[in-house]
Amino acid sequence: MSDDVSDLLAVEFCGMRLATPLVLLSGCVGFGEEYTRVDGFSNRDVGAVCLKGTTLAPRLGNPPHRVYETPLGMLNAIGLQNPGARHVVDEILPKLDFAETRFIANVSGSTVEEYEEVTRIFDDSPIDAIEINISCPNVKEGGVAFGNDPDMSARVVAACRKITDKPLITKLSPNQTDIAENARRCIEAGTDAFAVINTLMGMAVDIESRTPFIGNNQGGLSGPAIKPIALLKVHQVYQVCRTHDIPIIGQGGILTAHDALEFIIAGASTVGIGTALFYDPLVCPKINAGIADYLRRHRLANVQQLVGSLVLHEATKKVCV
């Protein structure tokens, strides 16, 4: 990346300087090294990489099939397969090159105590930040069961907050009635940032066998199909966050620079890239270049000047307020 582009794209996020506003999303890129198999892919093209959701004990995850394509999207139900927090910190983090990008742990659990314990393990590690996953739709306990209940969400955030001074990012579920209220509670409980949104719960049916295609019966829907929903959720959460200076990782179906810019204008300081990598593993530098072009065209010196710059129509403003 040229100096000119670096200056345009660098972002301050929870006290961290990110090289670009792109964040690779948890669950899409394993534990940070998997995509480097692809020639031409570099973690340096993104501001941060969120590692796979991690629990205290190892988990085998859900039975196959775990992924299934749907119109302009896909369902997944991985079920938090991971080798356990201790293994991640002892065996995986030492192999990551922290000079390339920022690495963010994704903490999951079935109980508040498990979230605490996993956070404690990552607190004593070189990890740059911790994402609290209270929105995984594919596990029986914890996950979205916590994330859809503002009281429980706040309890989990408060518990993790007591344990770490590292930046805490709370990943919010779209599968709830009032995401803004949940965000308010999580800010009170001490979150430093939000990831908006996790996947939407969905299903696909094999009409020949009359069974769901997904082994877990239901899964989380991602991809461009959910982009308008994600965008509105970012807009709604931003209304709460703007007065508290709490940044958002906007995510949900971003494939292009155009998509990323929509999220940034709606209030996201950074944007998550997930399913887009399945379309094109080399999409990140293209999105960076597209954002830089837009900024030059609009004579903006840095992408942060664009965050939350959405101008609502008067009629819509009234409805929203």
Place this chain on the structure above:
Amino acid sequence: MRGSSAPTETVVIAVKTAKTTHRNTIFVEAARVLAHDAYAGDQYILRVHAPRCAQHATPGSFAHLQCDPQLPMRRPLSIMRTSGSDGWVEFLYRAVGTGTRLLAQRKVGDDISLLGPIGRHFEPDQTRSRPLLIGGGVGIPPMVFLAEWLHRHQPHKQPLVLMGSETPFPFTPQRSAIDVGGVPAEASTAMPLLEQWRIASRLASQQKFAGCYQGYVTQLAAHWLDALTPPQRKDVEIFACGPHPMLAATAKLAQRYGIACQVSLEEFMACAVGGCAGCVVPVNTPAGPAMKRVCVDGPVFDATSVFF
């Protein structure tokens, strides 16, 4: 196995540190369609220009193709043949769903985004001189790739390739000039390409195709194995790719005769580089049950780890 690997690959690997040997091993190419021919039963043979994939592919590896730019998920296709010198890669697939039906519409001259080569390849044991290759339906391609590799790199071996299909084979079977002991006389035809390489092959189908064994390909394999002497059987190892029931039957056959067996699996796949864990299969390991990714932990697995 380093079948068609070029000297440059060895050099590249040598200068990498142990920490990063996996890096830059899968290539993204705009693969130009060179040929795309339809066969009975919605089968297609697709040849694309993808020189880096062609240079690095090994038998059992696959490529992840973007059937249409609008589809979120690419489709994994086994590689059937490659030419490192001419830079092409060839696939055999059946149009069975949204993705492969869209792929079938791609014309000569079109570019298809290709990610490959991907996955662990078959690993023939140097000491076993009778490789038995079993391919079922669209599981045939990696068997052809492995047969060609054996033909070029281990010509002292006597492989036998058995293929099963319930739709007409995507080639015109020809009467075989190579004797194969133990197989019923009705199984008299072979794949012409394999005949050219002087590799024995026989065909099986439940349909009444002329010159084919009428039954399962694994039953045909059992006929051949039964006719071998115990010392001859010790020289056999099995490689298989095909529908799950065929692989399960192959694994049982291998177990019955005490023969080593490697199987190539498939599963719905999103990233294909090990990042999403979407394509896992349950596998037994010395440490206990595990979920292994078909894309980078496979697609080739030891049959005993999958089926027993």
